[in-house]
Amino acid sequence: MESVTIQFDKESSIPMYIQLSKHIGMLIKEGKYNENEKLPTIRKLAASINVNNVTVVNAYKNLERKGYIKSMVGSGYYVTYKEHDVITTSEEEDDSFLEYDNINLMSKGQLKVCKNTINFASANPDPSQFPVEDFKRAINEVLDRDKGLAFGYQESKGYKPLRSSFTQFLKKYMDVEVAPEDLQIVSGAQQGIDIISKALINPEDYVITENPTYTGALSVFKGRGANIIGVDVNIRGINLSDLERKIVTYNPKLIYVMTKFQNPTTISYSQDTLEKLLDLANKYNVYIVEDDSLSGLNYMQEDNKINLKALDKNNKVIYVKSFSKLLMPGLRIGFIAYPPEMQEQIIKAKHSTDISSSGLIQRAMQLYLDNGNLEKHVEFMKKIFKKKYDCMNTELKALRKYGVNFIAPRGGLHFWIKLPKGVNALELYSRCSQRDVLIVPCNIFYVNPLGAANNTIRLSFAAVDEEGIIKGLNILKKELIYLLKCDNEYSEVHEEATLSPMI
Template sequence: MRYSNLGLNEDSENPLYLQLADKLRQAIIRGEVTDGERLPSIRGLSHALQVNPATVVSAYRILEQEGWVRSRPGSGVYAKHKKSLFDIGTDLSYNHFKDEKIADLAAGTPSPDLFPVGQFKEIVLEVLDRDGGWAFEYQHSAGWETFRQTLTRYVKETVHISADPSAIWVVSGAQQGIDLTAKALLHSGDQVIVEHPTYRGALGAFWSRGADTISIELNPNGMDMDILEARLEQTRPRLLYMQSRFQTPTTYSWGKVELYRLLELAERYDFYILEDDLLSDLYFDAVPDPLNIKSVDQQNRVIYVRGFSKVLLPGLRLGMLIIPPKLQGLYEQAKQSSDIATDGFLQRAVDLYLQRDYHKNRMEELRRQYQLLYFQTVRAVEQYLEPLGCSFYRCNGGLHLWLGLPRGVKSAELYTKALERGLRIMPGEAFNDPSHIRLSFACIEPDNIEAAINKLALCLQASSI
């Protein structure tokens, strides 16, 4: 295999080490790297790809955690084939799939048709006219001060968090916020508690630092707090990673009692909570109470990360962290060793967008649109899939459903059959759970939902024969 041909995209929001891990995993799955074959040395592969050796180290660590390679001290890293339903021979990305012949129930971000292109174009031109060349100057590692002040108002009004501008750090997307947390807080051998199932990009960030992850099964009210406390008695983790509202992929939201007890345990056992807030404000009925765990954090135990790609433009490499004061020095070191500072022009553009309150109308529009899509999807699932033995949780928010499959049906096999019939779904293997699929209504027209779900039912019936 010519490793120099592995195409890594430096402009992607997905970090290079995750891209490299994905490329190598697929090469092993496809047989391009044989079982037991020695992979290139860290120095050799970093030279071939023109990347930092740390990128290769991180990718190899992730693959070893997943069981795709094994390290032999003093000898190297060797491929390890395994039978896995993750092997579906295609890309498991969260991106939109632009093909009129394919009904897309896999995309994880809103439809491009809903993007505020006109408003953003107007703002970009206004920033250029107003600031000229100064719009492109380098910013402080924490972000442009004016934008951080605007974000203080934004988080108060939107997600009910009171934060001083000094606590808010601008990052190059939510994934970088997770990466910086791993880099700032974790060392080899540290332990991180995570929900199961959970977001693969977060696991990759923790494993890239040599940390061990401890998974605790998620239920509709969060983790079982007695099980969590028993684990805390056995080990002292550095971090707990969570999504408190409309979790990916389960769609569960933590209960109020569980959130307050989690804060109490964090203080008692001295660990930090990394809250990844994807879509807490995309609710379809009453406002959740509390909207997130950071809003009720009185002891500065919660590190809060939020991206803007779900409410502005996908691929927009901009996000924010709210960092406890005592950790800010560690984050500054991590940020400066990553990209020094986030794009200043983009900060100015989004700052103006938020100051104009354009985001408020956009969220109202998204809630209306996705509430309609949610209920249409639920009705179709009830009509076509529940009679076949499928199950799901009625979440009343977010962008997808987490569909439990009938006994004996594996999601990777269903994915293949669905794609053959012109339907794209997200198999549970992407979240290490082959008994489920993620059905997204983020990027499908309302008129196409019933036909798409009916098509999925036909695929299920074919899988059961």
């Protein structure tokens, strides 16, 4: 039996278990292990190549999934590969981290969660805090008032009184003036991005996004067959000089940004960056999609509330607003404020998508908004989120002594954490998920996941209470210490999992 010796590339974005799986796969293909031969035990191999047991377990599982080996209960892993078997192309091998349990699901906006999972991956607010009674009253009032009309086909553009209410909302909270005719009701911001893409993007067009960015937007642009070009973000917003270079090179159809509490980096654009970004849009005549899912959830009194749309004098900004995090994601309500010249394309795209958003929900939302309930509810949620934010901030600060680094965001629902040198985000993710703590490794947010420095994670506090935050971060701390080789404790926790949305 050939012994396994491997030189890991510790700087690589490819996790160690994938490197190990590839290496053993190669040994098998080269005939260094024969069919039915037993592989070294997990413990023995881990000790001999100086990695933790989980790395070997994951490497073996990966090889098993690919058909190289199989496990025999109580006995170990055996080679099943025969000389003429064709298993995978090298390209599939490189992408194989996406096959790894939840990560592929995460890149599609889904998660496997168990009853006891501490879910730092989801930014879903806690349903027990949803304003069900107030919304029920609004729905009942609509049913009494509008009867069957609430269930008929609606105007594709959206229920007119709701569009008027949203224009007042924009004026009051964003200082943005838009006519109700230039507003499209959508079934959530995700649909908003999709409709804009249908209206503007053709296959092979170029789209520029921040890098990292929201995975749901990446999947829409990919689905349209667009070429996606990423531009780094820094503490003030998108890197303007790189952006200008890429606008000149690629002549993009649109630029997609999140100017408030960017997902996942949590940064908010400075006013200077907003102004210069608009200058670029005007200079090169390119549209900018401003996706605003989190403004309203700011926890610092003195914050600048201006967004890009408020500064947009030349109608270059297509503004997308979600109410999923401010109110309830299941309502599937949001809107797009678009430049007037786009009206026809936007309505056509909405009509071909789902004809119109739900008439009942649009009408109830209009009453709910006009009665001042949304404002009240956002204030209520802000207090709850702020407590969780403070709790996570305190717990994370205590991890700084292990080399963890982060900038506390000024609002929103996430923290973006840089891991200590030598700790790989995918490995930390893998270890935490075996302890029922879900975190999001940075790769999935990048335009090119394999090129990403594999050293950052996103933690959301929306779906976890304070007790869970403390417990979950304590587990994360232990796994971090383990990976820093300060501790050796490890145990597995298994429970049946169900699917849930990640966003």
